[in-house]
Amino acid sequence: MRHLLLLVFLLLPALARANLLDAFELEKRCASDRPDQVNTCLGYLSGVADSDNAAPAWRGQKSLFCIPQGVTVIQLRRTLLDYLKKHPEEADFNAAILVGNAFIEAFPCD
Numbered sequence: 001m002r003h004l005l006l007l008v009f010l011l012l013p014a015l016a017r018a019n020l021l022d023a024f025e026l027e028k029r030c031a032s033d034r035p036d037q038v039n040t041c042l043g044y045l046s047g048v049a050d051s052d053n054a055a056p057a058w059r060g061q062k063s064l065f066c067i068p069q070g071v072t073v074i075q076l077r078r079t080l081l082d083y084l085k086k087h088p089e090e091a092d093f094n095a096a097i098l099v100g101n102a103f104i105e106a107f108p109c110d
Contacts, residue, residue, distance in 0.1 A: 023091050023098040027084055030077050042073040045080065048099045064100060066109040079106045 021029075021044060030041035052063050067076070083102035084091060090098050 021095040023084075023093045023095050026095040026098065027081070027091065030080055038077070041077055041080075044095065045076040045099060046073050048096055049076065049103065052100070052103070063109060065103040065107040067103065067107045071107075076103075079103065 021040075026041060026044060029037040029044075032038055032041075049067055052065060053067075055061055055063050080099060080102045083105060084098075087101070090101060093101075
């Protein structure tokens with residue numbers, strides 16, 4: 001049993017890396033009609049937004065973008081998909097960078 005647990009702990013980092021999204025995969029999920037795919041998209045967008053919102057406390061730096069109160073994750077999804085239509089050259093970026101770029105353009109801070 002201990003060997004099985006050790007194997008699981010050794011494989012966890014590899015499994016976690018395998019689940020990272022690139023921009024292509026994120027776009028596919030955000031553009032999907034499947035609820036499970038859309039939920040992954042919405043969760044990812046929420047995570048990026050929440051991380052940036054926490055940046056001042058974590059790093060003592062200003063937020064990169066300023067999403068107004070009341071903006072829904074559905075609106076964030078549309079923001080990302082619209083951004084990709086205007087910037088197809090970013091389709092192979094890291095997903096977090098792509099989302100950050102989309103949010104910076106759509107929700108600049110004053």
